[in-house]
Amino acid sequence: MDxxxxxxxxxxxxxTTTLSGLYNWGRKNSLWPLQFGLACCAIEMIATSMARYDLxxxxxxxxxPSPRQADLMIVAxxxxxxxxxxxxxxxxxxxxxxxxxAMGACAISGxxxxxxxxxxxxxxxFIPVDVHIPGCPPRPEALLHSIMTLQRKITEDxxxxxxxxxxxERLKSELPIPVHGAQDLxxxxxxxxxxAPAARKA
Amino acid sequence: xxxxxxxxxxVQQIADxxxxxxxxxxxxxxxxxxxxxxxxxxxxxxxxxxxxxxxKAESPWxxxxxxxxxxxxxxxxxxxxxTPKQPxxxxxxxxxxxxxxxxxxxxxxxxxxxxxxxxxxxxNRSDKVELPSLTPIWRSAELQERxxxxxxxxxxxxxxxxxxxxxxxxxEDHPMRRDYVEPxxxxxxxxxxxxxxxxxxxQQEGTV
Ligand code: SF4
Numbered sequence: 001m002d003x004x005x006x007x008x009x010x011x012x013x014x015x016t017t018t019l020s021g022l023y024n025w026g027r028k029n030s031l032w033p034l035q036f037g038l039a040c041c042a043i044e045m046i047a048t049s050m051a052r053y054d055l056x057x058x059x060x061x062x063x064x065p066s067p068r069q070a071d072l073m074i075v076a077x078x079x080x081x082x083x084x085x086x087x088x089x090x091x092x093x094x095x096x097x098x099x100x101x102a103m104g105a106c107a108i109s110g111x112x113x114x115x116x117x118x119x120x121x122x123x124x125x126f127i128p129v130d131v132h133i134p135g136c137p138p139r140p141e142a143l144l145h146s147i148m149t150l151q152r153k154i155t156e157d158x159x160x161x162x163x164x165x166x167x168x169e170r171l172k173s174e175l176p177i178p179v180h181g182a183q184d185l186x187x188x189x190x191x192x193x194x195x196a197p198a199a200r201k202a
Numbered sequence: 203x204x205x206x207x208x209x210x211x212x213v214q215q216i217a218d219x220x221x222x223x224x225x226x227x228x229x230x231x232x233x234x235x236x237x238x239x240x241x242x243x244x245x246x247x248x249x250x251x252x253x254x255x256x257x258k259a260e261s262p263w264x265x266x267x268x269x270x271x272x273x274x275x276x277x278x279x280x281x282x283x284x285t286p287k288q289p290x291x292x293x294x295x296x297x298x299x300x301x302x303x304x305x306x307x308x309x310x311x312x313x314x315x316x317x318x319x320x321x322x323x324x325x326n327r328s329d330k331v332e333l334p335s336l337t338p339i340w341r342s343a344e345l346q347e348r349x350x351x352x353x354x355x356x357x358x359x360x361x362x363x364x365x366x367x368x369x370x371x372x373x374e375d376h377p378m379r380r381d382y383v384e385p386x387x388x389x390x391x392x393x394x395x396x397x398x399x400x401x402x403x404x405q406q407e408g409t410v
Contacts, residue, residue: 081370082368082369115384116384117377118368118369118377121387179372180373181372182372182373182374182375183374183375188387196405
């Protein structure tokens with residue numbers, strides 16, 4: 001519908017919307033994050049959900065202890081190689097549609113432990129990430145900003161059935177879980193969803 | 203610092219006392235030449251449990267609290283290429299042999315003194331890597347000995363539950379040893395240079 005007409009009608013007390021607009025509005029204001037934390041960033045995530053920063057203002061305060069009830073995964077902290085398979089498993093168990101926020105330097109790249117033998121260099125090697133937040137740790141405002149960014153992303157979803165999208169969602173629940181090998185995770189990344197950015201010669 | 207010195211019995215005195223109390227203990231003092239002067243007691247692995255028991259229960263110092271256990275790796279070149287440039291000496295005499303080492307920091311809560319440091323060394327770094335576990339004497343050694351087993355590969359005999367602690371069970375190496383080669387997986391930095399640039403370029407050529 002034309003935006004001008006919409007606002008004219010609104011002045012007359014008639015509120016118009018689209019079905020998908022209404023649907024997405026409902027979804028974006030009731031994100032249920034999965035309740036788990038991996039390292040120091042989780043403390044900041046907890047702070048975000050408490051009174052001072054009050055994540056409830058954005059409808060995302062219902063932290064669920066079960067992946068079956070959650071639709072947002074906040075990867076808050078260092079993902080060690082020992083933990084990575086469990087994180088992927090939890091992600092697979094979440095119902096669609098599902099979203100991932102990688103919070104902090106560790107979750108997006110390995111952060112201060114990038115050169116460590118035991119740390120995964122970014123969770124996006126195994127699961128698709130919707131919003132990356134830099135920082136060590138990011139401030140609660142940054143986490144709030146990432147939630148708002150994600151909400152904007154959700155608003156753009158369409159309600160129409162779309163085979164391609166369904167296929168994508170299905171694949172998300174079948175992402176391979178890496179196994180612990182003798183030296184490293186096997187495979188060390190999922191080449192279907194992650195490729196090393198090209199290094200430039202100086 | 204002054205205070206600490208005053209209450210710490212001389213390490214040599216402790217070594218002599220153990221040697222007098224435990225038959226064939228063979229305890230020597232390992233000199234720390236740095237300004238810290240934290241000299242330590244070098245125990246003979248086969249007698250270590252007995253000596254430790256004596257230190258805890260019968261000695262005049264009543265070392266009832268084990269605060270810390272750590273590992274150490276001494277490969278050949280770490281011994282010879284030390285700074286300052288002399289080779290590390292064992293008990294002030296022979297140059298040290300390549301080995302793995304476990305270091306225990308002990309305190310006495312009752313007498314508020316410490317730390318008193320004891321060390322044990324394995325025979326070599328490859329196949330004779332057993333040391334007696336001191337967990338039966340100080341329970342707090344349990345997790346830390348597991349950690350040393352995990353990261354350095356020292357086998358503590360008599361440990362109640364010797365499993366890897368930090369790395370996963372399938373892992374097959376000891377990452378804190380100085381000759382450990384880490385998996386080649388930090389391939390990208392926004393502005394790579396030096397070794398990292400070389401590494402990421404070779405990696406790219408390999409994958410393309
Ligand atoms: S990014 Fe910093 S604060 Fe966050 S988990 Fe890593 S080290 Fe901790």
